[in-house]
Amino acid sequence: MGADESAGPAIVVRGLRKSYGHVEAVSGIDLRVPRGEIFAILGPNGAGKTTTLEILEGHLERSGGEVSVLGFDPGRPGRSLRERIGVVLQSASVDPYLTVQETVDLFRAYYPDPLPRETILELVGLSEQQRKLVRRLSGGQQRRLDVAVGLAGNPDLLFLDEPTTGFDPSARRDAWEMIRGLRSLGKTVVLTTHYMEEAEYLADRVAILVSGRIVAEGSVEELVGQGARTTIRFRVEGASPPKHLAAEPAGEEGAYMITTLDATGAVHGLTGWALEAGVELHGLTVAAPSLEDLFLDLAGSPERDGVA
Ligand code: ATP
Numbered sequence: 001m002g003a004d005e006s007a008g009p010a011i012v013v014r015g016l017r018k019s020y021g022h023v024e025a026v027s028g029i030d031l032r033v034p035r036g037e038i039f040a041i042l043g044p045n046g047a048g049k050t051t052t053l054e055i056l057e058g059h060l061e062r063s064g065g066e067v068s069v070l071g072f073d074p075g076r077p078g079r080s081l082r083e084r085i086g087v088v089l090q091s092a093s094v095d096p097y098l099t100v101q102e103t104v105d106l107f108r109a110y111y112p113d114p115l116p117r118e119t120i121l122e123l124v125g126l127s128e129q130q131r132k133l134v135r136r137l138s139g140g141q142q143r144r145l146d147v148a149v150g151l152a153g154n155p156d157l158l159f160l161d162e163p164t165t166g167f168d169p170s171a172r173r174d175a176w177e178m179i180r181g182l183r184s185l186g187k188t189v190v191l192t193t194h195y196m197e198e199a200e201y202l203a204d205r206v207a208i209l210v211s212g213r214i215v216a217e218g219s220v221e222e223l224v225g226q227g228a229r230t231t232i233r234f235r236v237e238g239a240s241p242p243k244h245l246a247a248e249p250a251g252e253e254g255a256y257m258i259t260t261l262d263a264t265g266a267v268h269g270l271t272g273w274a275l276e277a278g279v280e281l282h283g284l285t286v287a288a289p290s291l292e293d294l295f296l297d298l299a300g301s302p303e304r305d306g307v308a
Contacts, residue, residue: 111153
């Protein structure tokens with residue numbers, strides 16, 4: 001691998017396709033992930049996230065398109081790429097009867113230039129548990145051990161498939177700090193997630209995958225700035241907002257909601273009407289567009305299990 005390649009992006013994907021028999025799981029996607037970035041792939045169940053990840057990792061053959069990972073084609077497996085990437089699958093299997101440090105050492109032994117065990121344990125926050133048996137770790141600690149195993153070979157690029165699914169909020173925060181720590185070491189991280197806040201908190205850039213296609217890509221700021229709607233909520237007593245405000249009834253009696261691309265104009269129209277008509281706007285809130293709004297707009301079906 002030459003100097004030019006090492007300076008290039010971590011991942012370049014063009015026109016990637018994957019079919020399972022008649023089912024097209026990935027239908028021609030393009031991706032570019034610069035080195036040192038945290039890149040999140042979001043999408044509803046069955047969107048093709050795991051399929052895409054597995055192709056990038058070299059675990060699954062593609063049906064078409066071009067893929068370059070750290071300058072290598074993962075479709076032609078070789079040691080060079082395997083030694084430079086780390087993979088944390090949705091459910092990893094490590095021996096429950098080994099200790100934490102034995103597990104880490106076992107995986108370090110597979111690589112020519114592994115990270116020191118202490119560095120790995122510190123990075124994932126398991127230094128104090130290193131003599132514990134894996135089976136005695138909490139669910140969150142076991143997931144950190146999965147990440148430790150992924151880091152064993154000192155990879156340039158780490159793939160994390162749903163790294164915090166099933167975590168309680170405090171374990172999730174800890175995991176986020178850990179993943180941010182990886183970025184500060186210069187690692188590239190590609191993760192899939194169902195959690196909008198996870199992508200908002202961690203990702204430099206996000207791709208939203210729906211039915212095997214990328215329907216939006218960019219930084220969270222870019223994405224929510226484009227096309228997502230601001231939501232205005234309020235309650236009124238003994239009055240109905242005029243038609244031109246396009247307020248929809250929202251649940252309880254007298255509660256309304258306006259969703260708009262023109263927040264300034266809508267707030268102006270609403271408060272102007274209320275002042276003129278002498279109507280009190282109770283519980284008035286104006287919520288900025290979020291990644292969740294955009295996701296629900298694009299994905300169509302709500303992805304409730306991950307959305308706070
Ligand atoms: P989830 O969020 O549920 O993990 P995902 O976005 O990772 O979903 P994939 O697992 O990549 O989605 O699946 C994409 C599509 O391909 C789905 O329709 C799925 O049923 C199908 N699929 C995945 N693996 C296989 C397989 N081995 N054989 C046949 N179809 C498959």
